[in-house]
Amino acid sequence: MAASARGEGAPAPARWKKIKAARAADLAVPGDDDDTPLPEAAGDDPPEAVVLRLAGGGRFPDAVKVLAYALPKREAVWWACLAARHSQQTVGASAAAVACVEAAEAWVYKPVEERRQACYRIVESKRPDNPAALTALAAAWSGGSLVPPDAPDEVPAVPPDESLTARTVANAIIMAAVMHDPAQAPARFRRFLAQGRDIAEGGTGAIDAAAAPP
Template identity: 55%
Template sequence: MAGEPQAEAAAPTRWKKVKATRTGDLGLPPETAEDMLGEAHDALAEAPPEAVITRLARTEDQAATAVRLLAFALPKREAVWWACLASRADIAADPKPTRPADTACLEAAEAWVYKPVEERRLTCYRAALASKTDRPASLAALAAAFSSGSLAPPDSPPEVQAIPPDDSLTAQIVGNAVVMAAVRTDPAQASRHLARLLDQGCDIARGGNGALESSPA
C-alpha cells in the first residue's frame, strides 16, 4: 500500500550516535540532497534519518546512497572510524602487497579518531598528501584532515590565509571512501561488500564500534 513506507518511517528505533531527528537536518548541501535522493529529497526531509537509511539499504541499487547518507548522519569522528574500517577491509582484500602510504594514512586516521587534536589532524593531512592516490586509506586520512582547521596545506607559510573546510566535506569524503572500498578490489562482489560495510556503519550509528563478527581486525 502507498502509505506503508511512511508508516514504517514514522517511529524507527533511534540510533544513539545520530543526533538529527530529521533527514533535512543532516547538513546535506541542497545539490547533494537532490543528487542523492532525487525528486523525493523534499518529501524525505521530515523523515528520521534511520528510517530513510534503512529503506535505502534494503534496495540493492540504492545501497551506495544509503552509505553516503549515513556518512552525513554520523558525527565526524565516528564517520572517519567507519572509513578506517572500510580501508582495512579494502587492504585485506587486495592481493597486492600493502602500500606503505596506505598504512601511514590509515594509522594517522585511526590515531586522530582516538584523539582528534590539531597535531594529529595535520599528520593526517601530510599522510594524505604523501600518498598521492585516492584509495580508501588516503580518503580516510583526508576526511580527518578536513574535519576542521584549514584547507591550506599544513606546512604553508604563515602569510597563507586559513581556509575553513565546508562542514559537509568530511561526510562526502567518507561516503566516497566506503563505496570505493566496496568496489575497488572485487567489483563482482561489490553488493555483498557494500552490505557488509553498511552493517558496520549502522552498528557504529547505534553506538557500537563496527567490529562485527568476521570483520578484519
C-alpha cells in the first residue's frame, strides 16, 4: 500500500529523527470531522512522506496537522512558538501575547510542572483567539491536569487527551499563517513547514537568524 501511495518504485524519504511513528495511520490525525481520520494520513506511509506529499500538493493546513501530531510535544510547542513569534514580528503584538509566547518558550527550555502551570495561569483568563495564546495552551495541555492550578484540592484531576497539544499546535500554526494578509499565507505555510521539518530532523527550526534554539 505504501509503495502505491508514493508511486510504484519511488524511494521512501529519509526518516526524520524526532518522528517515532512508523506509519501515519498510527498518529490518528483527524480530518475535517474530528471523529474520522484524515484520509491521506490513514495509510502505511511514514508521516514524513505524508507531510511532503500534502505540502507538495498545496494542502498546507493538513501538512501542518500531520507534522504537529508526529512531533513530540516539546518539539511541537517550540514549532508553534516560532510561528507565533513570526506573526508578532509581522503585525506587532500586545504585551499579553508576548507573555504567552515567553511562557511557552520557558516550558520548552525546561518542561517541568511549574512551568506548565505557569502557561495555564497566563492564558486561562484570555480568549485563545491568537497564535500566542494557543501556543501557551498547547504547553499547558501537555500533561498534568486540565483543572486550573489554583482549583481547590478537592477538585479531581482531569488528564488531557494525549492529542490535545498536537491539535492546539496545529491550530496555532495555521492561524499564524492565515490571520493577516491571506495572500501571503502560502509563503508563511512554506516557512513554517520548513521550520517544522528542521525541528523534526533534530534541528532548532532556525532557518534564519530570527529563530533561536530551544
